Amino acid sequence: MNQANAVGEEESGDTTIKERILSLPQRGGYDLVLPDRDSVLSRYKEKRKTRRYDKLIRYESRKVRADSRVRINWRFAKANQAESQKSS
Numbered sequence: 001m002n003q004a005n006a007v008g009e010e011e012s013g014d015t016t017i018k019e020r021i022l023s024l025p026q027r028g029g030y031d032l033v034l035p036d037r038d039s040v041l042s043r044y045k046e047k048r049k050t051r052r053y054d055k056l057i058r059y060e061s062r063k064v065r066a067d068s069r070v071r072i073n074w075r076f077a078k079a080n081q082a083e084s085q086k087s088s
Contacts, residue, residue, distance in 0.1 A: 057063050070077050072085055 066076075070079055070081075072081065077085075
């Protein structure tokens with residue numbers, strides 16, 4: 001056993017383990033250089049300022065239908081279930 005094998009740099013053919021690791025794709029798919037990273041962060045912070053957390057109704061027709069449906073304990077129920085609940 002030679003010294004190279006002991007430190008984990010086992011040779012297989014022409015490439016070493018380090019070379020194989022370096023040839024793998026980067027985690028994000030690309031490296032961001034510092035100026036690009038700053039612009040990405042500033043764009044993220046600007047978008048974060050404009051986030052809306054209030055309730056947004058996207059489809060008015062769905063809301064109208066949901067408001068008109070029968071509910072039992074705030075859950076949608078069939079009409080016959082509502083009648084049996086009232087009679088009990």
